[in-house]
Amino acid sequence: MKFESDGSVTSFEKKKTELYQELGLQARDLRFQHLTSITSRNNAIIIRMESLKAVVTPQCLLVLDFRGLGLEKWLVLELGPQLAGDGNLATYSLPFEFRALEAILQHRVNVLQMRLHEVQPQVLDCLESLVDSKLLSADRSKLHMLLLNSKSLSELETDIKVFKESLLKILDEDELIDELCLTKWSDPQVFEESSLGIDHAEEMELLLENYFMQAEELGNKARELKDLIDDSESVIFINLDSHRNVMMRLNLQLTMGTFSLSLFGLMGVAFGMNLESSFEEDPRVFWLVTGFMFLGSGLIWRRLLSFLGRHLEPSSPPPVRNTPSCLLFLSSTL
Numbered sequence: 001m002k003f004e005s006d007g008s009v010t011s012f013e014k015k016k017t018e019l020y021q022e023l024g025l026q027a028r029d030l031r032f033q034h035l036t037s038i039t040s041r042n043n044a045i046i047i048r049m050e051s052l053k054a055v056v057t058p059q060c061l062l063v064l065d066f067r068g069l070g071l072e073k074w075l076v077l078e079l080g081p082q083l084a085g086d087g088n089l090a091t092y093s094l095p096f097e098f099r100a101l102e103a104i105l106q107h108r109v110n111v112l113q114m115r116l117h118e119v120q121p122q123v124l125d126c127l128e129s130l131v132d133s134k135l136l137s138a139d140r141s142k143l144h145m146l147l148l149n150s151k152s153l154s155e156l157e158t159d160i161k162v163f164k165e166s167l168l169k170i171l172d173e174d175e176l177i178d179e180l181c182l183t184k185w186s187d188p189q190v191f192e193e194s195s196l197g198i199d200h201a202e203e204m205e206l207l208l209e210n211y212f213m214q215a216e217e218l219g220n221k222a223r224e225l226k227d228l229i230d231d232s233e234s235v236i237f238i239n240l241d242s243h244r245n246v247m248m249r250l251n252l253q254l255t256m257g258t259f260s261l262s263l264f265g266l267m268g269v270a271f272g273m274n275l276e277s278s279f280e281e282d283p284r285v286f287w288l289v290t291g292f293m294f295l296g297s298g299l300i301w302r303r304l305l306s307f308l309g310r311h312l313e314p315s316s317p318p319p320v321r322n323t324p325s326c327l328l329f330l331s332s333t334l
């Protein structure tokens with residue numbers, strides 16, 4: 001798809017061999033080996049922004065292999081009017097390559113921002129439902145969704161980082177910035193008429209710095225959201241561990257009670273044997289033995305609970321002793 005400087009758009013099919021010969025490029029220039037890159041070759045800017053492949057010349061913008069990538073709506077409805085001056089591009093008064101580069105960078109930042117806005121509410125919703133002090137068990141579906149969103153957020157952070165590095169690589173080299181000003185080298189007369197005292201290299205640097213700062217802001221928001229996920233995961237695990245400890249302590253107390261009853265239940269086993277003794281004839285012995293069994297079981301259980309509480313309570317820190325004034329004076333002197 002070819003976009004002229006006046007806003008006219010045409011679509012055509014052409015082999016890459018014919019295309020790079022027409023543009024005066026090498027075959028390697030149109031291979032787009034990197035997912036995100038901005039390079040200058042033979043008075044043309046070769047751009048790769050994920051699925052978007054474009055070549056910018058002083059007269060037109062060529063978008064390659066755009067079918068089936070979800071770019072048709074943006075190309076037809078937004079890019080054409082932006083390049084023609086109907087959009088909100090800040091570089092409309094500058095040569096065409098500035099407008100084309102700004103439109104592509106703006107589209108890339110908007111895509112990254114859209115991805116962040118899609119992930120953010122889902123992450124906050126999952127964390128709100130999971131971070132609850134009364135939660136006895138974690139919802140596996142919410143945890144699975146949180147894991148997927150965390151993975152998407154990590155991929156977004158990587159894409160933002162790659163985008164920033166591609167801009168920073170150009171910003172660190174004044175020669176690369178100067179090479180992106182195509183009109184300056186292709187048609188000096190048009191450049192002199194359009195500059196009107198404007199330094200195009202400085203304008204190009206400001207343009208790249210603007211979108212670098214926007215990407216930096218998006219990266220900070222994604223990083224803050226990732227930190228929030230990490231902190232919330234710690235809170236979730238602490239809550240679950242706390243409830244698990246309560247259940248383990250209750251289970252231990254019940255085990256101690258069962259042990260105490262079983263220990264003194266041996267007396268009932270002994271009296272239940274088919275052996276005759278003089279105790280069977282006295283009706284008070286039954287209540288005496290039963291009371292002794294329950295009293296002994298209760299005492300043993302209480303003793304075990306006190307032993308458990310004494311060993312589970314955190315130890316108090318040692319008291320801080322007052323340091324004599326002479327030692328303080330010696331330490332300050334030394």
